[in-house]
Amino acid sequence: MFIDVAITLLKIAFVFGLVLNIAGILGWAERKQSAVMQDRIGANRADILGLRLFGLFHPIADIVKVITKEDWIPPGGDKFLHTLAPFLALFTALAVFAVIPFGDTLHIAGRDIPLVIADLNVGILFVIAFGSLGIYSVVLAGWSSDNKYSLLGSMRAAAQVISYELALALSVVGVIMAYGSVELDDIARAQGQYVLGIIPYWGVIAQPLGFLIFFAAAMAETKRTPFDLPECESEIIGYFTEYSGFKFLAFWMGEFIEVIAVAGVVTTLYFGGWQVPFIDSQGFFVPGLFTIPLPHLLVVVIQVTAFILKVCFFCWFMLLVRWTLPRFRYDQLMGFGWKFLLPLAFLNVILSGVIFMSFEG
Amino acid sequence: MSKGLEFSKKTKERLQAIVAKYPEKGAALLPTLWLAQREFSAITPEVEEYVAGLLGLSLVRVHEALSFYTMYTPQPLGKYHIQLCTNISCSLLGAEELLAYLKKRLNIEAGETTPDKKFTLSTVECLGYCGTAPVMRLNETFYENLTENGIDQILRKLP
Amino acid sequence: MPTLVIDDQKVTVDPGTTIIQAAKKLDITIPHYCYHPRLKSVDMCRMCLVEVKDIPKLQTACSTQVRDNMVVFTNNQKVLDARRSVLEFLLINHPLDCPICDKAGECMLQDFYFQFSRHTSKFKEKKQKKHKVVNLGPKIVLDSERCILCARCVRFLKEVVGTEELGIFDRGDHSEIGIYPGRPLENNYQGNLADVCPVGALTAKDFRFACRSWFLCQENSICPGCSTGCNVLVHSSERSYDKTLRRVYRLTPRDNDEVNQSWLCDVGRYGYHFVDDPDRLTAPSLKRGEEYVKVDWDTAFREVAQRLRGIFERYSPSSLGIIPSPQLTNEDLYMVKKFFNETLCITNIDFKLPGWNQGQGDGFLLKADRNPNTMGAELLGLSGIGPQAGEIIEKTRLGEIKALYLVGSDPARYLGEEKIASALSRAQLVVFQGSNYNYACKFAHAILPGATFVEKEGTFTNAQARVQKINQALRPLGESLPDWKIILGLALTMGYYFPYKAAEDIFKDIAREVTGFSGLDYKKVGDKGIKLALSGG
Amino acid sequence: MKIVGHKLSFLENIYLFEIVRGLVITTRHFFxxxxxxxAHLLGYQQDVEAAVTIQYPEQTIPVSKRWRGVHRINTRPDGSPRCVACMLCETVxxxxxxxxxxxxxxxxxxxxxxxxxxxxxxxCCWCGMCEEACPVDAIYMDSGKIPKAGYSRQDLVYDKETLTKEVPLPGYQRSLNPPGAGAPKVNPMGL
Structure with missing residues (x-):
């Protein structure tokens, strides 16, 4: 019993440590990547004793700066909710990681340790539920700021998130149909199959359209360009106008954690989760030809590494998208969500149903 | 505030006669200054004040006249005042050399007086004798067609 | 009455008028330097040459008297050519240093050069060097190189002042204006020399290099220096251009035949410095213990009102004394009278401090009474209601008067510091309202900063009973307010409302209620003022 | 209202391909x-530029000779400013x-x-009108300098001493009289 708790705590520490570190690095990566994409050099000024390390100290400098800033609450605002909102944003973004499996079951010392913090049998619903809960932080932030522009920003955000929630959820239905489970671990495991014996049966193969819909909708959920209307730091005033100091940082981190969460969910649902093609618990194999056995621990390490790399790739990809595409106009945003993505998601569900039915039949 | 400065009786009589000629007393300024220069040898500030008082003029008016006319002198001159013309005609005919000669002979610069107060040398513009240039004026006598020798003779004859 | 034609316009003038004056009637300006309307014409500058029909040579407009049927051309080619040539002559030895010349921007030579000449100099020889920065006296500096020898200054001192301190010395192109060696300018009107000089030769030390003329705004006002009430222009700028951070740069006389012609005495001309003096009071302050604390107007009003009311309740109106100052405008004084005398029934009001009118006059413009509005204070009845001002101070010393309200007056100047100290230290409440710090402020329990004459609007009544208007040239310094507004605010705090929004409203009431002022308003007062019709005055 | 643009084709209207095209461009730049x-970090390919930015203040862009930088007051031979305080620059x-x-x-x-x-x-809006207005060849903006940041507003109000110490960037001097020049070559006022 005690050891179970310890193992769970260890997993939590591993996952959260990883996530928070990646989130911190994403702040640096966003600057550097955008710079490199735009033929610039990017942040490189922060130094410790003359050591600059490609600007890697900038996140640290940011933290120092943000912590020493004045923490200001609007005099007319709701003090409690104003303080609660940013932590809610952090919490909801972080909670998603509880159900994301980051590796195959680890057999060690006679124990079976599933490499997921909480293997809920309603994993997908949990993910979607917490994704939706995130909107509370935004609405509370806008409302408690006693600023009409903040409120408008939060209303925009609420409308946007609710709109894309539908498409998001419906696109996941296809995945559930394909693998017959709502448990993320099952879905990840099921993606170890092969189509025609050689193509990994990943979500993106089974649900190409669903993937696109899910990815677009998930991007919208993270409230980043091209869907960044709730914030629009540069021109329209967003919901965290009245935030400063560490609370602002919390929103900021929350956003990056959401990016990682989306990357994790996309990986799990559509890109095989921790699966590495042609490597299973037995070892490396070429279907129908031969198998090279590998030790169990090595396989698990490879798989966990693969998962992390996939997540990193999607983080990179989302930054790429953010620095490539311009922002939607608000009516275009709503039109896209309701008139395009939602019907497409319905179509995807029906098509998937028809296809899976016909294959099974 | 003439500090004991006063015309002699004879001069006073002459002044009376001069002033009588003019409708206003102040108009007699130039002859009065001339008298004063004769009497006191130079028109010093004290003399100016005296003249101004005599004629009921302001000091500034007297000073204006004094500074306008070159024949009034604010400093006492030597016994002999040599005025050498250095205008065009005279210069063409050697006035410059004569000036240099005079300077050497008297050992003074133009505008200066010898230490024994005998000679004062000054240069003037046209004296109106261009036809017989170069010309110099010694006190009230004009000497024409000057040469270095001529100057020597003139100066030697002086008492 | 000769009728003549100037530039195709017919005009009828008095016999003996000169062409330049006749042209002025038609709003034709004939350029000139030596001519000055208030000085004798001398034909020195030749700038005013005009063509008269049937006279072959050009005539000087400043001295040629008009004849009947005369035909004058002031603007034909012949005249313009002459002007151009005259200017070329005048500028032969004139240095081209407009950038450092104080007169630049208001120099007639500069103006006419740009208007009529714009020639390139043909003069290749070296310019005549003359004396620069010649100290003519305590207030005036001469730059001989810039002088065009129009002799306006010489004639001004001869004809107007009569001191004949300046002359033109030397001859030809060596001619220079100057003083008799060792006799600097000493008269009280030398400030006018800088105004009279059409070029930058004579400049006032007070204004020299302080500011460029084009940075300054001008506003019509009245000199507060004495009871003559000379008409002046206040030259000021809200932005400071010199080290002393002043805002008013100079006062210049404004033409008014009835008062000061075109002149201004030096006492008045240079008496404006108190406006930007460091001793100006800029914020209302209250005495707390030994310290003075700056407060806002509301607090100051509340405190003064409360303490005044306390004295009222404990004693009687006769325990209050008010000493206004004849430096204040009619409007200010009327407010004093209306509030303190008519509303609060205080009878201890008097402005005549002993020696109030015993300065030194000079028989021309400067009067012995150095207050611009003595007549106004008299007419408004601020004297003779109760005891004299000196008695009010005495009564304060004896403790009969518990509260003393000084409006702009400086009793220590007349009565001596000792007397004031012994009197004011006895009073339970001393309120000082005024623009500058003076000895009486030491004993004040409340100091209310008033605006100076350039910072407010109003009227003065001069010794001839002429009502003249002052205009606001600058914003009041710091938090200071026009005196009538202070009394209005105090009255409001004490519960008395007067419906005045501007000084003009008060003047309307003065016109309604005070004999002599009846039927007047600001429009009728105008720029030149209006003489009151006083019976038996 | 006139709408400028072309009608989108079907493929463009789907956006998907256009999005991918955009992503390809940015990705190409990225890699x-x-x-x-x-490569630069490892010391190779130094001559190929991979960024268009300039590392100011270590690097600066070479500016045009007509470029207007921080003001400079030209000096007389004795080192005092040539300025005669005519305030024409202040006026203009x-x-x-x-x-x-x-x-x-x-x-x-x-x-x-x-x-x-x-x-x-x-x-300052760097218009250079003060240069034009100056009659005595005193104020110039040829120091080639950009004003450095300051910690207070007063730091950025340059006084006479600072401005007099400025020298023209070599080769950029616009005045015919170098600082401290003897006989002035431009002499509008005989100064």
Whole structure:
């Protein structure tokens, strides 16, 4: 019993440590990547004793700066909710990681340790539920700021998130149909199959359209360009106008954690989760030809590494998208969500149903 | 505030006669200054004040006249005042050399007086004798067609 | 009455008028330097040459008297050519240093050069060097190189002042204006020399290099220096251009035949410095213990009102004394009278401090009474209601008067510091309202900063009973307010409302209620003022 | 209203392909620049530029000779400013960033000089009209300098001493009289 708790705590520490570190690095990566994409050099000024390390100290400098800033609450605002909102944003973004499996079951010392913090049998619903809960932080932030522009920003955000929630959820239905489970671990495991014996049966193969819909909708959920209307730091005033100091940082981190969460969910649902093609618990194999056995621990390490790399790739990809595409106009945003993505998601569900039915039949 | 400065009786009589000629007393300024220069040898500030008082003029008016006319002198001159013309005609005919000669002979610069107060040398513009240039004026006598020798003779004859 | 034609316009003038004056009637300006309307014409500058029909040579407009049927051309080619040539002559030895010349921007030579000449100099020889920065006296500096020898200054001192301190010395192109060696300018009107000089030769030390003329705004006002009430222009700028951070740069006389012609005495001309003096009071302050604390107007009003009311309740109106100052405008004084005398029934009001009118006059413009509005204070009845001002101070010393309200007056100047100290230290409440710090402020329990004459609007009544208007040239310094507004605010705090929004409203009431002022308003007062019709005055 | 543009084709209307095209462009830049950044780090391919940015203040762009930088006051042979405090630059300045206080110079030939000459570079709009207006060849903007940041507004109000110490960037001098020049070559006022 005690050891179970310890193992769970260890997993939590591993996952959260990883996530928070990646989130911190994403702040640096966003600057550097955008710079490199735009033929610039990017942040490189922060130094410790003359050591600059490609600007890697900038996140640290940011933290120092943000912590020493004045923490200001609007005099007319709701003090409690104003303080609660940013932590809610952090919490909801972080909670998603509880159900994301980051590796195959680890057999060690006679124990079976599933490499997921909480293997809920309603994993997908949990993910979607917490994704939706995130909107509370935004609405509370806008409302408690006693600023009409903040409120408008939060209303925009609420409308946007609710709109894309539908498409998001419906696109996941296809995945559930394909693998017959709502448990993320099952879905990840099921993606170890092969189509025609050689193509990994990943979500993106089974649900190409669903993937696109899910990815677009998930991007919208993270409230980043091209869907960044709730914030629009540069021109329209967003919901965290009245935030400063560490609370602002919390929103900021929350956003990056959401990016990682989306990357994790996309990986799990559509890109095989921790699966590495042609490597299973037995070892490396070429279907129908031969198998090279590998030790169990090595396989698990490879798989966990693969998962992390996939997540990193999607983080990179989302930054790429953010620095490539311009922002939607608000009516275009709503039109896209309701008139395009939602019907497409319905179509995807029906098509998937028809296809899976016909294959099974 | 003439500090004991006063015309002699004879001069006073002459002044009376001069002033009588003019409708206003102040108009007699130039002859009065001339008298004063004769009497006191130079028109010093004290003399100016005296003249101004005599004629009921302001000091500034007297000073204006004094500074306008070159024949009034604010400093006492030597016994002999040599005025050498250095205008065009005279210069063409050697006035410059004569000036240099005079300077050497008297050992003074133009505008200066010898230490024994005998000679004062000054240069003037046209004296109106261009036809017989170069010309110099010694006190009230004009000497024409000057040469270095001529100057020597003139100066030697002086008492 | 000769009728003549100037530039195709017919005009009828008095016999003996000169062409330049006749042209002025038609709003034709004939350029000139030596001519000055208030000085004798001398034909020195030749700038005013005009063509008269049937006279072959050009005539000087400043001295040629008009004849009947005369035909004058002031603007034909012949005249313009002459002007151009005259200017070329005048500028032969004139240095081209407009950038450092104080007169630049208001120099007639500069103006006419740009208007009529714009020639390139043909003069290749070296310019005549003359004396620069010649100290003519305590207030005036001469730059001989810039002088065009129009002799306006010489004639001004001869004809107007009569001191004949300046002359033109030397001859030809060596001619220079100057003083008799060792006799600097000493008269009280030398400030006018800088105004009279059409070029930058004579400049006032007070204004020299302080500011460029084009940075300054001008506003019509009245000199507060004495009871003559000379008409002046206040030259000021809200932005400071010199080290002393002043805002008013100079006062210049404004033409008014009835008062000061075109002149201004030096006492008045240079008496404006108190406006930007460091001793100006800029914020209302209250005495707390030994310290003075700056407060806002509301607090100051509340405190003064409360303490005044306390004295009222404990004693009687006769325990209050008010000493206004004849430096204040009619409007200010009327407010004093209306509030303190008519509303609060205080009878201890008097402005005549002993020696109030015993300065030194000079028989021309400067009067012995150095207050611009003595007549106004008299007419408004601020004297003779109760005891004299000196008695009010005495009564304060004896403790009969518990509260003393000084409006702009400086009793220590007349009565001596000792007397004031012994009197004011006895009073339970001393309120000082005024623009500058003076000895009486030491004993004040409340100091209310008033605006100076350039910072407010109003009227003065001069010794001839002429009502003249002052205009606001600058914003009041710091938090200071026009005196009538202070009394209005105090009255409001004490519960008395007067419906005045501007000084003009008060003047309307003065016109309604005070004999002599009846039927007047600001429009009728105008720029030149209006003489009151006083019976038996 | 006139709508400028072309009608989108079907493929463009789907956006998907256009999005991918955009992503390809940025990705290409990313990898290209990334490659060279790393190569530079390892000391290779130094001559290939992978970024268009300039590392100011270590590097600066070479500016045109007509470029207007921080003001400079030209000097007389004795090192004092040539300025005669005529305030024409102050007059012409459209943003009122120049503030001069004039005073009598002990030398009557110079007559007037600035006791204080301040340029508020936070207000300056770098129009160069002061250069044009100056009659005595005193103010120039040829120092080739960009004003450095300051910790207070007063840091960015340059006084007479600072401005006099500025020298023209070599080869950029616009005045015919170098600082401290003897006989002035341009001499509009005989100064």
């Amino acid at each position: 290209y620049n990334m490659f060279f950044h790393i 300045c459209p943003v009122q960033c120049i503030h001069i206080v004039a005073e009598e110079h002990p030398d009557p030939a110079i007559e007037k000089y600035p006791v204080s000459f301040e340029v508020d570079v936070t207000r």
